[in-house]
Amino acid sequence: MRYKKILICIALVLISVLGVELFSNRDIIFLNKSEKGIIELQPTLEENENQDEVVKTTIKFDVGNKYVSKFEFDYKYNDLLNSNITIGYVNGFGNVEEKSITDSNSVLLNKNIINVNERVQYIKVEVPNVDSSNIQIKKGKILNRFEMKFSRMFITFSIVFVLEMLLLFRNYFLSHLENAFVLVALLMGICMLLCVPNIKIGWDEETHFNRAYKLAILPSQEKVADEINGFFSTNTLYNYPLAQPSSGDENEEIGTILNDAYDNGKKKNEVKGWTSSVYTPGYVFQALGIKLAKLCGLSFTGVVFCGRLFSLLSYVVLLYFAIKILPIGKEILFFISAMPTSVLIAITFNYDVVVYGCIALGIALILREYLSKKEVVNEKFLLLAILIMTFGCLPKAVYAPLILLPIMIPNKRFKSKKKAYCVKIASGLAFTLLMSTFVLPALLGKAQNDTRGGAVDSVAQLKSILTHPITYTGVLLEHILKTFPSFVFGEAQYRLMAHLQTARFEYLIPAMAAFVILVSPKAYDKTNYNELVVKDRIWFIVLIGLSVALVWTSLYMAYTVPGVEMINGVQGRYYKPVLPLFYIFLSSFHIHLNIGEDKYRLILTLLCLLVLAGTCLNLFNLYCL
Known part of the structure; x- marks a missing residue:
């Protein structure tokens, strides 16, 4: 029976992959033989305007009512080629309509290839700010080819495979949410990696x-x-x-x-x-x-x-252990870590993966010991958490306040006062060490300024803060409050994709955030863990507030011209390391669904899969088709 299920799963994957590829090439399959393959087009110079110092060159290609899957034109030009391409296509009523594509071509290229997928009468290429004597457009081509794309096949495989695994091994993945995270984040991360440009x-x-x-x-x-x-x-x-x-x-x-x-x-x-x-x-x-x-x-x-x-593998491994160890809010950490911006960060070169992953893992270790109903905490795990968080915070010391989390643990929870002092002193020393890497360079006048911010001066900016603390506090609070919705629940946190197109799901993602914060899949596990009390939440918000203030202050010093009432350079992704703790601070764990933990987690996993799969398909259409 087991082998029969495995064979059915393999067959479904193969049928799905083949079916999607055939469907994606349906227009090419049913084309007349005379329109298939590569068809060359000759360019004609339609106009070369030079009025009021505005230069514009327009080249026209007569297509003659042919289907165009892709259009390519070769050119010779020694700079970035910015062009406006107008396509005169035949609409469903049989009339000619125009649609325009604005394209910026890499300096590495000497050809421009765009997706059209229309029956076309003509194509015009307008090159602004370039005289025809400076650019040579050699020839055009219609590319009508049957193409099986590996990246699209892998996306199809991944979606079907995840659904099959959730169906066949539901208990394995949903009773242990960290396994579901690996399944979704790793496969969708590889899909995204296959779709992004070089x-x-x-x-x-x-x-x-x-x-x-x-x-x-x-x-x-x-x-x-x-x-x-x-x-x-x-x-x-x-x-x-x-x-x-x-x-x-x-x-x-x-x-x-x-x-x-x-x-x-x-x-x-x-x-x-x-x-x-x-x-x-x-x-x-x-x-x-x-x-x-x-x-x-x-x-x-x-x-x-x-x-x-x-980078992706390290992200998945760190978050796997963080979700596995975290005693409360597993769904919160899963959601934050499986959103488009988070996965994009995971597949690009940066130090944020290590920063976020190590902080999440450290917080998970500390909360597990603190909330455990064991009478005595294990100081070795707490020291390990401090070490991991220190390692993670070295590239970004602004999150150093989070290392002070163990201070909230009462001394009576340790085997001895000596061990309690050892952990808390280690926490304080790690905090001091990290802050010294952030503050001392500014005090000594050796801080690195970000030249993209203009005439920045960290020393002068620090002096400005210290001499006008009330004014700066007002500026700081104004910027934090103004950006709060987007940085904590919205586009800046979950949908921005750096230099790629912003991810979709504008309304679904904030709704998912509210869902994981306000709704719990079951009653609080009072058998093994204590509940958070008011003083715990107060300590959380103090450490979060200090970290957020340091994030804004660091960019005010390194990225903003001295003495202005604005802070430049802060982005929503900088909140990510403090976000799990903030969501746990907001959550009450008192609103419960009667559908059970597995169904709750299944809904969450499927929604995350939907968002990531939709994002990968959009990236595929933009950069791989």
Whole structure:
């Protein structure tokens, strides 16, 4: 019987994958033979305007009422090509309508490939701010090909596989929510990883890739071509994040060009292996992925993929143990960690994965000991939690107040006062150590300023705060309150995708947040754990408040011009490490559903799957189709 179920599952996966691929290529399958394949089009210069210093070149391609799956035109131009493409297509009434596509092409490319999927009469390519003498558009092509996309097949496989696992092994995944998290986050994370472009997609990813790559090649050094060197710097067009590929063909072409430059390009830029001081812990796993890829002789895109993959793996492992250990609010941590922004962070180069994962794991260990009905806490687990959180906070010391969480544990819960003092002193020392990495550089005038913020000066800004504390407090509170809804429940926290298109589910995600905060799947587990009391919640909000204040203050010092009543640079994702504790603070665990824990968790898991699968499909349509 078991083997029969397994065979049925395999058959369903294969049928689903094949069915989706055939359905996606239905227009190509039923095309006339004369319209299939590659059809070349010759360009004609329609107009070349130069009025009032505004230059515009327009090229027209006559298609002649043919179906166009994809349209490609080759060109010669030595800069980013920004073009407006107008497609004259035949609508359902048989009339010609126009639709426009604004496209920004990477400097790496010499061809533009867009998805059309319409029966077309003509296509116009308008290139603003470029005279026809400076650009050469060679020819156009209609690409009507049957294409089986691996990324789409993997998305289909993942969705069907997750549903099958939840159906067949419901108890294994829903009684142990950490298993469901691994199932959903790992598979959907890989799907997202397969769909994103080969160039910069994450926040400040060139800086983080620079650090991870140099850590991976330590202690050696190597030389790279200009195209690859662009991945280490913001001062380049090779890695320009606003020129994302507009089709899977463009993404593959960029990958081919980068791989060729990595292997055969003119290697004149030296890259030396080095560590990045307190930021180093945040890149250990990504550097390991890069190191492994280089040892295996993979291409440059393979190196980038492996670095991102190891970031995802470290994220899943850290959150697996955090959800497993956390005595309350497992559903809260699952939800926060399985949203689009969280998974995007997990698959890009950054130190946020280690920061968030280590803090979540540390909080889980501390709460398990504190809320346990055991008379005596295990000080070894508390010290381990402090060590893990310290490791995680090194790249971002603004979360140091969270390390003071063990202070709320009464001395009588320890085997002896000596052990109680040992844990609490360790907590205080870790907090002091981390704060010294944040405050001392500013006091000594050695703080690093973010030049993107303009004429910033951390020392002058700190002086401004200390001499006008009431004014700054007002500015701080105003910004915290103004951004609170989006940063805690909305788009800035859960739907922003850095340089990619914002995720959808504008109303569903906040509703899910309210659901996990207000509704509990069962009565509080009074057998093994104590309930949170008022003083616990007060301590939570004090530590959360201090961390949030430090987040805003750090950006006020490093990213904002001195003396202004505004704070620049703060993003919703910076709240993520404090968010699980804040949601637990808000939750009462007194509103219960009578449907049982498994059904509650099944609903939550399916909703997270829906959101992530929808996000992956949208990314596929944008960058892989």
